[in-house]
Amino acid sequence: MKIPVALSPLLALGLVLAASPAIAAAARATPTPTPGCPAPDRFADAASSDPVALGWMQGSPPPRDRQIRFADGSTARFPQTRWAFSHWRELLPTVRVARGDDPASRFERAERTDIDALAFVPIGASAPMTWPQSLAANYTDGLLVLHRGRIVYERYAGALTADGQHLAMSVTKSFTGTLTEMLIEEGRLDAAARVDRYLPELTDSGFGDATVRQVLDMTTALDYDENYTSPDSAFITYGKAAGFIVREAGYSGPDTVTDFLRTIGKSGEHGAAFSYRSPNTDVLAWLLQRVTGKRVPQLLEERFWGPLGMEQDASYQIDAAGTPLAAGGLNLGLRDLARFGEVMRQGGRLDGHQVVPEAVVARIRAGGRPGDFAGAGYTTLPGWSYRSQWWVSHDDHGVFMARGVNGQAIYVDPAAEMVVARFGSNPVASNKCLDPTTLPAFRVLAEQLMRTAH
């Protein structure tokens, strides 16, 4: 077996190289099921579900059985999701996040061929997996690696291209949370104040007596269940209210995100534990709009899209009242996703401009209390915490992440001077099922970059 030079240190670390066809085939043939996750062969694999090969929305017009529409529920069905996540603005109303008139910033490129030869052992597995296998296992639509701010790796698949856009899902929350921290830093929002000081509309809801900080860190105690699949969960009502889940005929529930927020009650005591509930982020967006008079997309323009030299106007899904879906509605290009990760890696500075106050980045990177997080059941994230809508590892590299279902991620590794931006259309939503083939891959990549840095 020929071992690429760049990989030999991996072997010394006990990681098994899986670059030979035989081992690659073995890894594919005997996938390791993750407890609580669907068996890896339950869904068509990445190649078999390729949206271009399947002809979704191709033709003039596409045949009816190759059309994907929000109204008929097909945007929520795999493998149609593989097209839909890269064409969200063609399915639902959106508002522009404008990059403005200035030229886009340009990344330097220093592409590396050794990354595709990496291998790692997935969490809970005994057989190794190659880097390319991990791309397929995660139904990766796009993955970009920055090392010291330069592009060392950039791949697109599925229905995504470099000039296309992808739904960021809950990675959107990390943008919203960072904005919130910036307004706190500027003294325009008091982290210790009760939500109903700013939003009297929520006085009688479960949010009323929570502090801004508790909402920001998702330690609110709410009568709300973030269950993506149970048809009568509060999440489903939330989705219908917000407009990202189809309403049945005669639907008479809440009509907008803010109407839905008012219906959420309290259950327990705020501040006791982390519990991931998307509507917290909608409360943040409401707070931001109340204190600035501007919607989140406009704040993103002023705070990030202009200053970071983003290369594309982004698209932000809104509800029927024009309220941006701040918990999951941002659509953007992969390079722009990476730019946001890079400015966070660099302590809020990019190209000599302090775009995010250093204190904000420091607060986020410091993380929350791991004790608040420990009981939440994230078995793939031992010792992690959640802070200001970011996931913080507290590991020896200082890794922190923005995470969204179906594979959306920003992975910042300060020690390795690395940022990974990923879009995906995994049929499985939960990151618990995606982490095993993701986190060790990114860690091995980081170690490879550190080892070969000069």
Add this chain to the structure above:
Amino acid sequence: MKIPVALSPLLALGLVLAASPAIAAAARATPTPTPGCPAPDRFADAASSDPVALGWMQGSPPPRDRQIRFADGSTARFPQTRWAFSHWRELLPTVRVARGDDPASRFERAERTDIDALAFVPIGASAPMTWPQSLAANYTDGLLVLHRGRIVYERYAGALTADGQHLAMSVTKSFTGTLTEMLIEEGRLDAAARVDRYLPELTDSGFGDATVRQVLDMTTALDYDENYTSPDSAFITYGKAAGFIVREAGYSGPDTVTDFLRTIGKSGEHGAAFSYRSPNTDVLAWLLQRVTGKRVPQLLEERFWGPLGMEQDASYQIDAAGTPLAAGGLNLGLRDLARFGEVMRQGGRLDGHQVVPEAVVARIRAGGRPGDFAGAGYTTLPGWSYRSQWWVSHDDHGVFMARGVNGQAIYVDPAAEMVVARFGSNPVASNKCLDPTTLPAFRVLAEQLMRTAH
């Protein structure tokens, strides 16, 4: 009465100056009704219907009675239209028309103050109207004048700003028609061929035996009535199929634009007379997609948005199958609208690049047969014709126009080296009612620019 120096030649030509407050008040107090048009005082005037002052979609969230939604029909109601036409992508799904990575072209500016002091006599009126009065009379959302390619006048009102976008309505058709002429010029589409040579799907429809040229010039004979207001007109079904008119519960009619096109029968003989029917343009878009494999928005990117250095990504409304609404679905910025007019004025060249073949521009400017047009009842357009989705005056200045309902227009005056781009949200749709306060104003403006050119 003090007469601005720049205006005195107007008086010499017999045009009455109306810049004094007294005359302005008189013109407002005694508006001239146009036959077949609503009385000018039927609707709230421009100032009273100002969408910003009325607070449409303002607040966090907007109060329910200040919300504008497609689903409840409010996007089709005046004065809500004054906000909706400037925020169309926030109401319905759209696809991006990307400007690409290159820097936008920049207009030189040579702003003139004499334009606001102009006056003219509306068609059919005896009292004069000032230029500013004409802006208000037309519920102008934006108006930009290029003279010799430089911006001499640029105004925004209503809910539109320089970096905003506006629905172009049927001005969209002139983009589609120009693309079609370009493909004909390149030999990829045969103007003399029958439509069903390219689109067998339309063999049994009224379009099947029409030629591409007849569709392009709207001399097809169709069993279809372009009546915007009668609830059972074919236009209403068209709108429901395309998705720009709300479907009633249980709607079971055609589901997409292309499905609707198949239902249109023939009535009479093709080629005998001009009859303005929007679905012709949808057939053009279908033809373009069939011969290029690309949707119209992508063709606009390649042919216009990149080469003309457009400054904004545009947004193009699509139907449920992703088919672009090529008869009226383009949303763009006012300066980009003017750029399209300017390249047509300059024989298809801009900044040294031949963006549109000179032969294409020549064919369009030559116009159609006025005899085909004469019977169509356009009393404000005597001697005009329709060619390749453009309106051609055959006047001494060689004026030609792109025209959309509610006030959308590109007015190209080659003799005056002038282009006017206008967006509006007039409560009255029909240009017949808008021309009286538009065409004489643009003509006076052209004469002023010619007179004072150096």
